[in-house]
Amino acid sequence: MQHAILLAAAALFSGCAATDPLPSWREGEVKNGIVDFVQRVTDESGPDFVPAGERVATFDNDGTLWSEQPAYFQLLFAIDQVRAMSSDRPEFLDEEPFRSAVEGNLDGVVASGKEGLLELVMASHGNTTTDEFAAIAREWIETARHPTTAKPYTRMVYQPMLELLDYLRAEGFEVFIVSGGGIEFLRVWAEDVYGVPPQNVIGSAIAMTFEWDDGTPILMRQPKIDFIDDGAGKPVAIQRHIGRRPIAAFGNSDGDLEMLQWTAGGDGPRFMALVHHTDGDREWAYDRESHVGRLRWALDEAAEQGWTVVDMARDWETVYAPAKDE
Amino acid sequence: MQHAILLAAAALFSGCAATDPLPSWREGEVKNGIVDFVQRVTDESGPDFVPAGERVATFDNDGTLWSEQPAYFQLLFAIDQVRAMSSDRPEFLDEEPFRSAVEGNLDGVVASGKEGLLELVMASHGNTTTDEFAAIAREWIETARHPTTAKPYTRMVYQPMLELLDYLRAEGFEVFIVSGGGIEFLRVWAEDVYGVPPQNVIGSAIAMTFEWDDGTPILMRQPKIDFIDDGAGKPVAIQRHIGRRPIAAFGNSDGDLEMLQWTAGGDGPRFMALVHHTDGDREWAYDRESHVGRLRWALDEAAEQGWTVVDMARDWETVYAPAKDE
Numbered sequence A, B: 001m002q003h004a005i006l007l008a009a010a011a012l013f014s015g016c017a018a019t020d021p022l023p024s025w026r027e028g029e030v031k032n033g034i035v036d037f038v039q040r041v042t043d044e045s046g047p048d049f050v051p052a053g054e055r056v057a058t059f060d061n062d063g064t065l066w067s068e069q070p071a072y073f074q075l076l077f078a079i080d081q082v083r084a085m086s087s088d089r090p091e092f093l094d095e096e097p098f099r100s101a102v103e104g105n106l107d108g109v110v111a112s113g114k115e116g117l118l119e120l121v122m123a124s125h126g127n128t129t130t131d132e133f134a135a136i137a138r139e140w141i142e143t144a145r146h147p148t149t150a151k152p153y154t155r156m157v158y159q160p161m162l163e164l165l166d167y168l169r170a171e172g173f174e175v176f177i178v179s180g181g182g183i184e185f186l187r188v189w190a191e192d193v194y195g196v197p198p199q200n201v202i203g204s205a206i207a208m209t210f211e212w213d214d215g216t217p218i219l220m221r222q223p224k225i226d227f228i229d230d231g232a233g234k235p236v237a238i239q240r241h242i243g244r245r246p247i248a249a250f251g252n253s254d255g256d257l258e259m260l261q262w263t264a265g266g267d268g269p270r271f272m273a274l275v276h277h278t279d280g281d282r283e284w285a286y287d288r289e290s291h292v293g294r295l296r297w298a299l300d301e302a303a304e305q306g307w308t309v310v311d312m313a314r315d316w317e318t319v320y321a322p323a324k325d326e
Helices: A001-014 A029-042 A073-088 A090-094 A096-102 A106-111 A115-126 A128-141 A159-170 A183-194 A233-241 A254-264 A299-305 B002-015 B029-042 B073-088 B089-092 B100-102 B106-110 B113-125 B131-142 B159-171 B185-195 B233-241 B254-264 B297-305
Strands: A056-059 A174-182 A201-213 A218-226 A250-251 A271-278 A308-311 B055-059 B174-182 B201-213 B216-227 B247-252 B270-278 B308-311
Touching: A001 A299, A001 A308, A029 A159, A029 A271, A029 A308, A056 A159, A073 A090, A073 A096, A073 A106, A073 A115, A073 A128, A090 A096, A096 A115, A106 A115, A106 A159, A115 A201, A159 A174, A159 A250, A159 B100, A159 B106, A174 A183, A174 A233, A174 B106, A183 A201, A183 B106, A183 B308, A201 B233, A218 B029, A218 B233, A233 A254, A233 B216, A250 A254, A250 B073, A254 A299, A254 B216, A271 A299, A299 A308, B029 B159, B029 B308, B055 B100, B055 B159, B073 B089, B073 B100, B073 B106, B073 B113, B073 B131, B089 B100, B089 B185, B100 B106, B100 B113, B100 B201, B113 B216, B131 B185, B131 B216, B131 B254, B159 B174, B159 B247, B174 B233, B201 B233, B233 B254, B233 B270, B247 B254, B254 B270, B297 B308
Parallel strands: A056 A174, A056 A250, A174 A201, A250 A271, A271 A308, B055 B174, B055 B247, B174 B201, B247 B270, B270 B308
Antiparallel strands: A201 A218, B201 B216
């Protein structure tokens, strides 16, 4: 009897008010798990209710909200900047990773390791004011095209995740991006593309100083890393910036493990999820052996802890968001 | 409680359109200037319109939203903590500023200078988890009393400024606290008292590390200053945390000068204001010579630039917010 009533109620809902908030997610355990979690924490009369102000959800960006192959898109931006600067900087040809960047040799850049990548980002992103950097990044994001898909990078955001962000916000969640990528690079387009305003973007950062330029106050970006928002840095950044522990967190790589652990460590209902790149046809398929977005420890921990693993090939009806004129 | 106040305010507004949003501000140039600015930036058909998302207002805390005499309240908290710890730490008696703190000698503590104060704060605020520190700070703020007024510290917030925060939020502003005080100390009570949620509180910070304690993830506070949110640090913190330049900023001391300059340096309508402590009867009167909240350069700059100077004695009908049961 109880069951029949529930079925009838479900039928009524599907017939009218209950428009599917996640149309690009295929029916199944993952989609049901998300909707069930949201319903529990928003049900004022239920045992799992969480007041709106405490419904904090954090999202990694690269590989979680948009693609990250063949290399983090911000690295492709940095390479383009170094190439653009190279005519004034002949010394770039004497030294890696600059030489590889100038020559457009992505493998060579990647081979220079994390140190090399940081050098590249600092050389290309430092020594500008915040306003100048934002203008450069905006110009690039509007005009650059992905090397293999030829799409604008902002067309390589995941439609199911855009729906998820909208769904959570509609249900009273405060949504934050917590990215290993550069905070100022992300802020240039995160509001337009994700609806996430600058103050809800957390990321890696280079040092800044307050200075005067001919009577005008400026913030000067220094070629010096101030904070790396990756791994164990993510919970620290979340506490520093938000001051509240998330009740839901979404990532896709080992760099997100501590964010998910910190989220899981709180009291009450929790939702931890990994986007697993399983779709070599529509996107890329990679995990344990990838040099970008490597996923080993976090995948093992997800299995052990019962965290949600989103299987892109199985769970997503659509991968990329359509263009606005499509 | 906050909610009840908002409901009451809403009821008043709906009954009578011209309810004064700033009843504790006396009629005059300062009050008119605030209301005029808000009307201009919210008038969609006017030349000074600013979209809601860009209406960012930043407020210093000590001396701007609550009192700061005879010493910053967080310093009084630190002294109380050091005294509470002193029975286990006999070495405190061998060294300043700890000896003065244990003896309750405020002048001695202050005489140890900025270095001494930082040592005190780190000794009393470090080596706890974030959760433990929040519990200690909450206990103190709920029970401690001010040495001369005998009021709870949260009763020493300025009623006119509470009205201003509410007014700005009602007009679509996003309000942030940007304090030289400790970010985690403020967050414990800022939401209850000011209606400012943790993610809108920016302040000085000590270093944190992500660690494991018997299978539970913790954030451990280190006895090491990570960031001092004062002077030229304020624009840097604003950019890092908010990512948008304020259109309005309120401070009271030279430590707020760069925040006001950075705010003034943007395009379009701007509102920069200093709270000037002129009321020795109802609060304290101090400026150029004070060891706490010294106001010299910023007062001169305000005169030169035409920034607003709030004269507490002249402009405020009420100083402190009444108790909830008064």
